[in-house]
Amino acid sequence: MIQYLIKYSDSSACLDLVSRRDVSTYKRSNTSRFHRLRPIAPRVEFRPNSPNRKYEHETYMQAIVYHDNKDIRLEDIPEPVPGPGEVKLRITGTSICATDIEEWQYGPLWVQHGSPNALTGKQTPLVIGHETAGTVAELGEGVDNVAVGDRVAVNTVLICGTCFWCMRGQQSVCPNMAVAGFMADGGLAEFMVWPADHLVPMPDSISDTEGPLLEPATVAVHGVRRSGVRPGDNVAVIGCGTVGLLTVQAFKAAGANVIALDVREQSLALATELGADEVVNSSDEQAAGSKLLELTGGVGPDIVVESAGAKETPRMAIDWTRRGGTTLLLGIYSTTPEINFNDIVGPEITVIGSVATSPGDLEAAVDLVASGKINVKPLISEIVPLSRAIEDGFERMLGPNKEVFRIVIQPGS
Structure with a gap:
């Protein structure tokens, strides 16, 4: 069985999605x-x-x-x-x-x-x-x-x-x-x-x-590593395309409670099949935000992942992140998102971009897919x-x- 390591530093705990051989x-x-x-x-x-x-x-x-x-x-x-x-x-x-x-x-x-x-x-x-x-x-x-x-x-x-x-x-x-x-x-x-x-x-x-899907799986693994997720964290993933669904599974492998959001019911059904703990239709933004609060004890997700790449979804991700939480941006944007930076400064939200891969990401992705933790x-x-x-x-x-x-x-x- 693949054993994963959780490395703790003085300031935080960050899951290192890497097998012992890596x-x-x-x-x-x-x-x-x-x-x-x-x-x-x-x-x-x-x-x-x-x-x-x-x-x-x-x-x-x-x-x-x-x-x-x-x-x-x-x-x-x-x-x-x-x-x-x-x-x-x-x-x-x-x-x-x-x-x-x-x-x-x-x-x-x-x-x-x-x-x-x-x-x-x-x-x-x-x-x-x-x-x-x-x-x-x-x-x-x-x-x-x-x-x-x-x-x-x-x-x-x-x-x-x-x-x-x-x-x-x-x-x-x-x-x-x-x-x-x-x-x-x-x-x-x-x-x-x-x-x-x-x-x-x-x-x-x-x-x-x-085999070819190991490459987008490394994008998900890299994002999880960048996020600083801890076991038990509540993580919301906006956008259930290929990278979004791989990210759902990678966060589950990291021990998080994962909520998947999308406007397409078929994609949400697949997210459930692939391990999401909860799914929320985000076509009604206000209702989706209320549901996230309900599912997280009234505080909001610890980490919100934006993987849709739409103009409005980065703002939604920041709005839905709990105070002191983290917004992880995985999308590539063809239009400039509209963001009020006071919504980041006031609640002290950490915004992290993630697009490429680092040493060990592909090896970790191979292990996760081979073990069935990512399908x-x-x-x-x-x-x-x-x-x-x-x-x-x-x-x-x-x-x-x-x-x-x-x-x-x-x-x-």
């Missing part, structure tokens, strides 16, 4: 594999001006390539070649998330465009997809931590390891960060090359279709072959059906 990660010196992550080594690149032209002595694969706003294409491009310290992965699944859709429709926002990324040397056109898993197909020089045939989850975030923040252990806010699918070739392809020290073994209890299966809405990724994946997620969580793309399916 504790050494936090005790390593500057030689830790998480301390300094080198840029990707040079490899065979496809020619942006003639992406479908065949070149002698190259083996080709299918991939979804981002060119520009509303311009993604299924193309044949050269298979990548692993350099020193890298592996070539045969992709077993990559899921499409809302960020991919936003980049397609409104980008390039995060996608490297116009100049090469300083860490990876990549820019558009590049292969998209950042929620991915695969099987090791080929080893680059010097790789000894994985073997051909290993099933692995992929930490798709690269950091410089040398900046002020990395040196302070705040890798999740490295300003030089590069993410697969945005600043480097990602997982919507038959093969992908990635640093070997960014791979985590994936047990047989996690299927190929579940990702209900969040897989459909499995689509790579050849139909645009029509049956991207276009479907752009449609009016708001009950689509993740569509998993599998080469050869």
